[in-house]
Amino acid sequence: MTPLPVSIAAAVASFLLLLIVFELIRSRRLRERYALLWLLTGAVLLALSVWRGGLNTIASWFGVETYPPAILGAVGALFILVVLLHYSTVISRLSDQNTILAQRLALLEQQQREGVTEPSR
Amino acid sequence: MAELAEVPVPPSGEILAQLGELKRIAIVPSLNEEASVGRVIDEIRAFDPGFDIVVVDDGSTDRTAGIAADRGAHVLRLPFNLGIGGAMQTGYRFAFEHGYDLAVQVDGDGQHDPAQLPAIIGPVLAGDADLCVGSRFAEGSGYQSSFARRVGIRVFAYVVSAVVRQRVTDTTSGFRAVNRKGIALFAADYPHDYPEVEATVMSVKHKLRLREVPVVMRERAGGASSITAFRSIYYMTKVLLAIFVGLFRRYAVPLEEDHHR
Numbered sequence: 409m410t411p412l413p414v415s416i417a418a419a420v421a422s423f424l425l426l427l428i429v430f431e432l433i434r435s436r437r438l439r440e441r442y443a444l445l446w447l448l449t450g451a452v453l454l455a456l457s458v459w460r461g462g463l464n465t466i467a468s469w470f471g472v473e474t475y476p477p478a479i480l481g482a483v484g485a486l487f488i489l490v491v492l493l494h495y496s497t498v499i500s501r502l503s504d505q506n507t508i509l510a511q512r513l514a515l516l517e518q519q520q521r522e523g524v525t526e527p528s529r
Numbered sequence: 530m531a532e533l534a535e536v537p538v539p540p541s542g543e544i545l546a547q548l549g550e551l552k553r554i555a556i557v558p559s560l561n562e563e564a565s566v567g568r569v570i571d572e573i574r575a576f577d578p579g580f581d582i583v584v585v586d587d588g589s590t591d592r593t594a595g596i597a598a599d600r601g602a603h604v605l606r607l608p609f610n611l612g613i614g615g616a617m618q619t620g621y622r623f624a625f626e627h628g629y630d631l632a633v634q635v636d637g638d639g640q641h642d643p644a645q646l647p648a649i650i651g652p653v654l655a656g657d658a659d660l661c662v663g664s665r666f667a668e669g670s671g672y673q674s675s676f677a678r679r680v681g682i683r684v685f686a687y688v689v690s691a692v693v694r695q696r697v698t699d700t701t702s703g704f705r706a707v708n709r710k711g712i713a714l715f716a717a718d719y720p721h722d723y724p725e726v727e728a729t730v731m732s733v734k735h736k737l738r739l740r741e742v743p744v745v746m747r748e749r750a751g752g753a754s755s756i757t758a759f760r761s762i763y764y765m766t767k768v769l770l771a772i773f774v775g776l777f778r779r780y781a782v783p784l785e786e787d788h789h790r
Contacts, residue, residue, distance in 0.1 A: 433774045440771045441722060444763075447770070505609050512608045 410460050414477045418457035426450035445494055449487040456480055544647040545577055547654050554581045554629045556620030557602070558613055558703075559637025563591040569635060570600045572643040583623050584637065587616040593637070613703075618719035625716035625784055633706045641704040645744045649706040652740045659737035661706045662729065663744030664699035681765050685726050692772060693733040697741060700726045704744060710783070711737055718781035720771065723764045727771050735780060 429446045432438035456463050457480065467476035555573045559566050566584060573580050584597035588610035598604045605619050617634065624632045631653060635641045645663065652658040685700040703725055707715065714735055720727035733739050 430774065433770075434777050436778070439721065440767050440774070444767060444770070508608045 410463055410476045414480075415457050415460050415463075418477070418480055419454060422450050422453035422457055426454065442498070445487070445491050449484070449491065452487070453480065453484060456483060541576070541644075541647045544650055544654065545579075548577065548579060548631075548650075551631055551654075552581075552627075552629045553577075553579065553631040553633075554583060554624050554627075555633050555635050555643075556617065556624065557582060557584045557597075557635050557637045558587060558616045558620065559584055559589065559593050559597070560587045560610065560613075560616075561589045561591045561593060562637035562639075563589075563593050563596055565639035566593050566637045567596045567600060569637055569639055569641075569643065570597060570602050573635060573646075576643045576646050580633075581629070583620055585616045585620045587611055587613070612722050614719055614721040614724035617724060618715060621712055621715040621719060624712045629712060630709050631706065632712050634703055636703050640746045640748070642745070642747055645704075646706075648742045648744055649704060652742065653706045653708050657738070658740035659708050660711050660729075660732045661740045661742060662697075662699065662702050663704035663746075664702055664741045665744065665746050666698040678761060681761050684765065685768070688769065688772060689726060689729055692730055692776070693739065695733065695739060697729060697739070699741065700729055702744075702746075704746070707737075713783040713786075714781070717784045723768055726768050727775065730772055730775060731781075734775070735783070 426447065429438065429443055429450060433440060433443050456466075463479055464476050467473070467479045470479070472478055557566065557569055557573075562569075570582055570584070573582055582597075582602040584594070584602045584604050586594040586597070586604060586606045588607050594604050594606045603623070605623060607616060607619065611619070620634075621632065631650070633646060633650065635643060635646075641663070649661045649663045652661045682699070682701060686698055689697045689700045701723075705725075711732065714732065714737065715728065718731070720731065729739065
């Protein structure tokens, strides 16, 4: 069985995560589309910390008999992995878009310097 | 209050006379709409040649921008796809900076019939509304949609109506008219991704008077809908979260009239 202090600490930590994410969205420092994964992470961790019997059951599925809270760490790590992977895709898209912006800017500057008549389509 | 089916549509002639010298613009967001954007432009002109038209090309890979430019529309060509929210805001910024008094949104895919512009322009012109939305869910509109979409539309209608304390039936309609106040607000702040729902809530929070009028929309003339069944679940979660958080959020500041870029 999960020691009670561990459950409490985990619950408080995941609740804090949810609170921080909420405040970041509210103050417009985090867009909703990037917050959904964090909210899911916080919600799942909170659920597993509070629902102690459930954590034991899940731990037993994976043969973790000695220390069920290890599952909390594993789930947390899994979510962090997913978030990181998501960020990699976001960064890739941003750098692609950045390239396009720089190219458009160069073309516009050239047009402005040299003057342009009717752009060819 | 938004009441449906009781708003008499003013005759076009009357509306056209009232439009007079008003500086007015139709914002036409388009993504790969080469099949329909030309017809949309022609139909807006057929309704009222006094409308300036700005086509916001949201990163099309087809001839959308070229077709629109050939018809003499202003074309804002985004270097990559920003999503409908970013595209619409581009149009509103254009409208704001060029001093337009009235803006209408007409989709480049042809689902909005420019002949019905009098319905959404009427209340704004009469000073009864700052934002007027054409709703599909009037009697006899015969609107057909997928199951997932119908559920989403119901949920949004319920949530938005509760939040704005006013009956709203069609939160996802992009057939809208706004006055200068609305243009200034949307130029300063427009929601991302799937913006109509949030834009409706935002306007009411900013004390803009919202009104819905019944309209009939057409089948899409070309292109593909940007919302698939799978994505609609993601969008629903995202938009509901945005509405919820929006309740606790500070208001955005509409652009001031002396603001430049």
